[in-house]
Amino acid sequence: MPAVGGEPIRLEQHSRHQELLQLVTPMSWLGTRGARREGFDALARAVDTVATAATQAGGLLTAPGLSLDGSVVPLDGDTHWLEATDPVEQEVLCNLLRRHSPLLIAIAGRGSFVPGGRRDRIGSRWLADSREHLAARFLASVSQRHLYRVQAELRRRDGISHLDRMDVAPVVGDGTVLVRCLDAQVSLAETRAHVLLLSALALRARALVKEGRREGHVPQRLLEENRARAISDGLRAGLAEDRRPRDRDRDRHDQPARNQNPQERKVPARQAVRVLLDDLVPEFSRLDATPEEILPLLCLVELPGGQSLRAQDLFAQSGRSGRVPPETVREMLTDSRPGGPLLDAVLAEYPGSGQLMMKVWREALESGVSLRARRDRDRAPAPSSGRQDQRRKARADGRRGRPAGPAKGGKQR
Template identity: 80%
Template sequence: MGAARQALAKGLMVQGADPAAVLAAVSRSGLPSLGGESIRLEQHPRRQELLRLTTPMTWLGTRGARREGFDALGYAIDMVATAARQAGGMLTAPGLSLGGSAVPLDGDTHWLETADPVEQEVLCNLLRRHSPLLIAIAGRGSFVRGGRRDRIGSRWLADSHEHLAARFLASVTERHLYRVQAELRRRDGISHLDRMDVAPLMGNGSVLVRCLDAQTSLAETLAHVLLLSALALRARSMVKEGRREGPVSQRLLEENRARAISDGLRAGMVEDKRPRERERERERDRDRGRREHQVRDAPPDERKIPARQAVRALLDDLVPEFSRLDATPEEILPLLCLVELPGGQPLRAQDLLTRSAGNGQALPEAVRTALTDSRPGGLLLDAVLAEYPGSGQLMLNVWREALESGLSLRARRDHDRPPARSGSRPDQRRRGRAGDRRGRPAGPSKGGKQQ
């Protein structure tokens, strides 16, 4: 099975210059092409100071393809930065102010291509289940030079009135999606599916993901592309094996989503403690003729786990898919920096920019370098190896071994676990199950003879 084709709209912002003039200058120069099609630069439909670089649908299933694609994207961003400087302004990421006033926020939009409607349905529901973790991974607060640090999980989603939590889709047929639209219109006053965090696109068989904040470095965007590609590969495997993604309680999903937006990786995610038991109850009630939605809306038996722990478990679970994508630990380093660093505190590219501003360094140049550096890991790789020379390299080596083996940490533990000794007490008990506790043969039953 191959990886799905993907497209990306990278959010950018121009400060101190007319964005229309920057757009015209870049259009005259011509942006690089990718896969035979040119990268497009457009203005945000409602916020004219925001720009978006949109790539065509491209296959990014190998290291070489990702290197080629992100080299072209980095070159295109550098062209926009040069045009902004020539116009007397600066290029930054949305929500990243190099002056002293707040600036608008935006997100990075992703599209994932699917092979058929069944895969589109499974991928939508799989991304829906993990959408709170995706928000916690990609969310960031706004940055204003000289201002107080914003510790919110996702400032963009917290201030947005155009985002809804994704709904479970039992089907992606036009008739079913029409019913979903009618329900959104009745309950939320919105009749467009593309207002959800994850939405199917009718006609072209793609899945829209619009819950990831615009990143301040190209390395983080590459890591998010790999994460979404791994989830798409997982959905393709599920379809091949005849499995589907079951429903998650909408109340539970929206609660976790709100926690991720508010607290990010500091949040405590609520999960169902007994999903198998609830599934058995659902099957029993279905056999009795009860309606399914009455069981699905029942309050789950819940417990909380830290968001960092849930993200760590997700990354470990996706090791087989990362391995099929020929991913390197440097490419997913921005994800590892959220959960694997020795200090226990997540490290993002925006934190490095904050340090540059505190040290009196040239912040505009640091921002431009982060946005245009297409190396796997980028500035985060340099910072990790400098701050954690021993443990940082050990972390990379451990994940390199895992990616080469294609086995998750749990699978590697089971694989390396020594077999049980033949003379151990558990084996004796199993062999003597018909006898007494010491494993001696049982006596004759009533009315029978001892053999």
């Protein structure tokens, strides 16, 4: 098997589904374009090796939940591990990922696909059918004593005592964070984009720790309701906001909103994902990300007409005759280019708006300033001189019917 950073990629059989295989990559640093190119090129070669072996054995390689001949292929998830520098960062990262877990589910969730069959419009078929996933719990600490209490609470309430059954969980002893709420993807380009998204959130957690800040506690009931909506409806879901004030100013401004009907305070998941991606522009920039690399994320929220495009949708286009060519599936799983075939499809289907979207995000990533911050900066009024302020005040006083008095420190005419 090809190696990443000197360590080989392992091929393992799935513990519950004998027909599924898993490729396990070693822990590696992916903070630059070169490192990501090396890592995903090696992963593409590993997948291609498995595809060749399957063909020689008389079989076909496909992705979880993607049926080529009408047979049922089980769905599964992509498991990610993120390394933290210390227990405090591990705790903040766990809670930050917990808060965004409904959005992560909406981003990566997908339904099963059978050529010629009815489209599965569920947000995440894998999580909807799973009995081995729990919503993440807020962690006040990642000390062994506190985690023991969390395990005891899970055992008492849910009959499960393993932390790794949660969507996001700390790995005791090695300082890593386990993320297991993302559906398995059908292309390397989508997996690459998800790796960048998780890496950006890890950088955000590190920045919070350096500033001496922690991640707040989102109410568990609110989190689980939003999680259920994301699993059911994906990007079509309406997610309730956490409207609790966090400081005095927010309390003053949000007081009327808290008295409204909670159903009137839902935010479309698509809008929330767009805000999240824009908010993470500084972190994407620090990772030296390109718009091509995060294109699978942009295709969910930035295409014209509110359209969303995933790699799985390309199979529907190529399989209109009732059968997806195995070569198309193999290309998706082995194309390590940033954006992959999805980039080609976007530029072909949306030639004008697609190029504009790439241009806008390229400028944002190169500057490291979010689109919202750039808009606010451009709308800010230009600073005026002291004489201009005096003239404006005099005109205002004249409109009010008062004589224009002298400006402070000026001379009266």
